[in-house]
Amino acid sequence: MTADRRKFTREEPETRRADLIAAVLDLMAEAGPAETTVRAIADAAGLSPGMIRHHFTSKEDLVNAAYEAHMARQIADSERALGAGNARERLRRFVSASLTPPVVDPRAVSLWAAFLHMVRRDPAMRATHEATYLAYRDRLQGLIAAALAEAGRIAGRAELRRLAIACNAVIDGLWLEAGVLPEAFVAGEIETLGLVSVGALLGLDLAGGAA
Amino acid sequence: MTADRRKFTREEPETRRADLIAAVLDLMAEAGPAETTVRAIADAAGLSPGMIRHHFTSKEDLVNAAYEAHMARQIADSERALGAGNARERLRRFVSASLTPPVVDPRAVSLWAAFLHMVRRDPAMRATHEATYLAYRDRLQGLIAAALAEAGRIAGRAELRRLAIACNAVIDGLWLEAGVLPEAFVAGEIETLGLVSVGALLGLDLAGGAA
DNA sequence: CGGTGAATAATACGATTGTATAATTCACCG
DNA sequence: CGGTGAATTATACAATCGTATTATTCACCG
Known part of the structure; x- marks a missing residue:
């Protein structure tokens, strides 16, 4: 044998x-x-x-490649649902996509945590991480600016930056909570909560009927 | 030699x-x-x-003890600044303490990530984690309920739960961002942003002068 | 249709891991 | 002031790690 x-x-x-x-x-x-x-x-x-x-060339090389592939897919998943429509609707879909699978997923949170220490030390991974984070926030900030302008409101650069950071924070926080304790929320709860909360932060009604 | x-x-x-x-x-x-x-x-x-x-008894035992010690200190740091005062002021101080050192700290985020996978698998660590998370959110929910009541507003159980989850999310998200990219924010920016954002979510003015 | 070589598999190797055990130190007690 | 034993250090050990090396397979070409 x-x-x-x-x-x-x-x-x-x-x-x-x-x-x-x-x-x-x-x-x-x-x-x-x-x-x-x-x-x-x-x-x-x-x-x-x-x-x-x-x-x-090494296990480390493979892990770096895996990290890049994962980040690229996360970005693509967030932007996949942008599509056409007015600014409010586009912002709404962006927030929704960021708070539903496959972006919201215990696996994604696990990966984020697993890579964090490597990201901290490896300059290449750190660059990938910062670029991804800022690209996401800039994208969000652009959508916010457009939605506010569409509603006839103007916001200065500093105010816009604050709103983007705050909206990004509530999205990140919900992403985290749903990923770590998925059984603590019912289906759709996180998405609705995100739309209501981002709406409250911006003074816009995002959760209501489509424009 | x-x-x-x-x-x-x-x-x-x-x-x-x-x-x-x-x-x-x-x-x-x-x-x-x-x-x-x-x-x-x-x-x-x-x-x-x-x-x-x-x-x-083992390295794993030591690591578990370290995790418990860390979580206990995190909770103590959040509640340290509660003190006396009206409900709005107590909520304000709780949010502030959650968004300033030593709670906000790159080390704390690193530890959170480092422990995540052990928390996922080890039932004892998982129990500690869930208890800590829910205790924090319940504490926040109590402060929110009191602050709303003080402002003459009433919120049902479901609405209160939603507000607590959302406020917890924005606090967590800011905690995360400040911990991962500390150089991306100026001193006090995260704290002020948290007070403004939680205030916006609740319809209360937290960032203004003391009550 | 035998030879060639890149792709794949299997094995070997030194380093490092967590744990177990043996060897030391010294405060305390009779 | 010698003996005892828990605290501490040092060493040993089997398992596993990432890597290096050797052995196989088989599509392709002349």
């Missing part, structure tokens, strides 16, 4: 890289960084451990 | 336990969970590695 050898199947390098990245994100989210070993990654991807250093 | 032996100094077990806990929190916050090894902990505490398993 010899240990059976893993089947040999040739695949595109891009496919292999994508599989390894997906395995890293799965493990980071579900099991945590400590359990995300090269052997666990390879096993989750259905490959031999050697593949990691064949397709990436 | 022999390696010099560490000096033998007898200390109270409580002191030793406290030193080890402090070392764990330092390392978790500064270096991350991966670098928080028994040898690094002992070195940071100025002790020999064996002390960990002498004063705690």
Whole structure:
């Protein structure tokens, strides 16, 4: 009874890289960084451990690639639902998309936490993080400015910045709470709460009927 | 030239336990969970590695104790400034304390992230986390209810719960942003923003002069 | 249709991990 | 003032880590 050898199947390098990245994100989210070993990654991807250093220069390199892929997808998910419509409606959809799956997801919060310390130390990851954060806030600030202008209100630069930070904070906070204690909220509660709260911060009615 | 032996100094077990806990929190916050090894902990505490398993049953036991100590201090820091005064003023001070050091601190965010995965898996840590979170939110909800009542407004249970979740979210979000990107905000900006935002969510003026 | 080489698998290796055990130190007590 | 034992240090050990190396597979080409 010899240990059976893993089947040999040739695949595109891009496919292999994508599989390894997906395995890293799965493990980071579900099991945590400590359990995300090269052997666990390879096993989750259905490959031999050697593949990691064949397709990436090191485990760290693979993890960095996984972080970039995750951040890119988070941004895409937030902006996916923007579409057309007036400014209020676009802001409404942006907030909704930020407070519903797949953006709101225990996995996403887990990943955020798992990567935080690497982001703190690795300059490249830190740059990716800051760019993503500020891009999101700028996008939000632009939508807020447009919605306020549409309602006939004007806000100075400083005031706009304050509103964007506050709205971003309430969205982040709800994202966090829903991700950490998902069973503490009923379906749609976080989204509605976000629309009402952002509306209260801005003095706009976002939760009401479509414009 | 022999390696010099560490000096033998007898200390109270409580002191030793406290030193080890402090070392764990330092390392978790500064270096991350991966670098928080028994040898690094002992070195940071100025002790020999064996002390960990002498004063705690395992490294995991020590880490759990450190988590509990950290959470207890966070709660104490939030409530420290409650004091006397009318309901609005008490709410104001609670929000302020939650958005100024030592509660707002890059270290605190690092610790939160470092512990998240252990909290997810370890039932005891999870219980501590949920109890702390809900205790904080209940405390906030009580202060909100009193402040609204003082202003002659009544809110039903469901409405009160929604307000508490939303106010907690904006506080959490600001806590997070200030902790992750501390250099992105000027002194006092987060605190003022929190008071204005919570006030806007509740329809109360918190940022204005004392009652 | 045998040879070649990149892709894949399997194994080996040194370093580091948490834990267990043995060796020291010294306050305290009779 | 010698003996005792808990506190402390130092060392040993098996397991596991990331990496390096060797062995296989098989599509492709002449």
